[in-house]
Amino acid sequence: MKNRTKAAITNNVRRLRFDADEMTQATLAEKADVTRQTIIAIEGGKYSPSLELAFKIATVFDVPLESVFQYQEIE
Amino acid sequence: MKKQITDWESRNVKSTIRLLCWTFAWIVTMLLADKAELYQWHSSELISILSIIVNTGIGFGMIMAFMRYLKGMDELQRKIQLNSLALSMGVGFVGGSTFSLLATVRLITDVEYSDVLLLMALTYMAGVIIGQIRYR
Numbered sequence: 001m002k003n004r005t006k007a008a009i010t011n012n013v014r015r016l017r018f019d020a021d022e023m024t025q026a027t028l029a030e031k032a033d034v035t036r037q038t039i040i041a042i043e044g045g046k047y048s049p050s051l052e053l054a055f056k057i058a059t060v061f062d063v064p065l066e067s068v069f070q071y072q073e074i075e
Numbered sequence: 076m077k078k079q080i081t082d083w084e085s086r087n088v089k090s091t092i093r094l095l096c097w098t099f100a101w102i103v104t105m106l107l108a109d110k111a112e113l114y115q116w117h118s119s120e121l122i123s124i125l126s127i128i129v130n131t132g133i134g135f136g137m138i139m140a141f142m143r144y145l146k147g148m149d150e151l152q153r154k155i156q157l158n159s160l161a162l163s164m165g166v167g168f169v170g171g172s173t174f175s176l177l178a179t180v181r182l183i184t185d186v187e188y189s190d191v192l193l194l195m196a197l198t199y200m201a202g203v204i205i206g207q208i209r210y211r
Contacts, residue, residue, distance in 0.1 A: 034149040040211065046210055049150065
């Protein structure tokens with residue numbers, strides 16, 4: 001029988017913001033060149049960003065991509 | 076030196092105002108062309124053709140303004156727009172053919188092209204509102 005897996009992308013954006021001198025969502029949005037709404041949606045797990053935006057966010061925090069976003073498969 | 080606009084809000088406001096102006100001009104020229112014919116404000120065929128050409132030209136301007144409006148958005152906003160436009164187009168196709176079938180079986184007397192346009196516009200607006208709430 002086929003195993004059905006569900007993919008999920010989780011992130012540490014909120015924690016990384018906190019570690020980065022409590023950077024505001026607005027500041028991160030400005031640095032990543034997106035709206036604050038997009039940052040809110042990403043943090044809330046409602047929206048998975050494009051690869052380009054994911055790299056931009058990782059660059060803002062100066063960490064590797066995997067430290068910001070994680071890909072998980074849930075059975 | 077020209078100041079670079081980095082603020083999303085002001086960028087969106089500018090492109091929204093530009094799009095609204097084009098849309099308003101398109102609606103006004105369409106109404107003028109239509110009502111002039113309906114109430115016989117003139118009897119010149121040349122004026123009728125010119126008014127249609129002007130309306131179509133402004134229509135293309137409106138399309139270009141909408142494309143600029145989309146380009147000025149970030150990826151989440153574009154996703155919301157894409158979902159809304161897809162929903163609107165689908166409802167337009169299905170709603171249009173349903174209206175047509177209803178007219179064929181004589182359950183409604185007349186199918187107005189503007190009814191389908193209105194349905195599509197309302198669906199698009201509902202889609203944008205739902206998208207904004209969903210990704211809040």
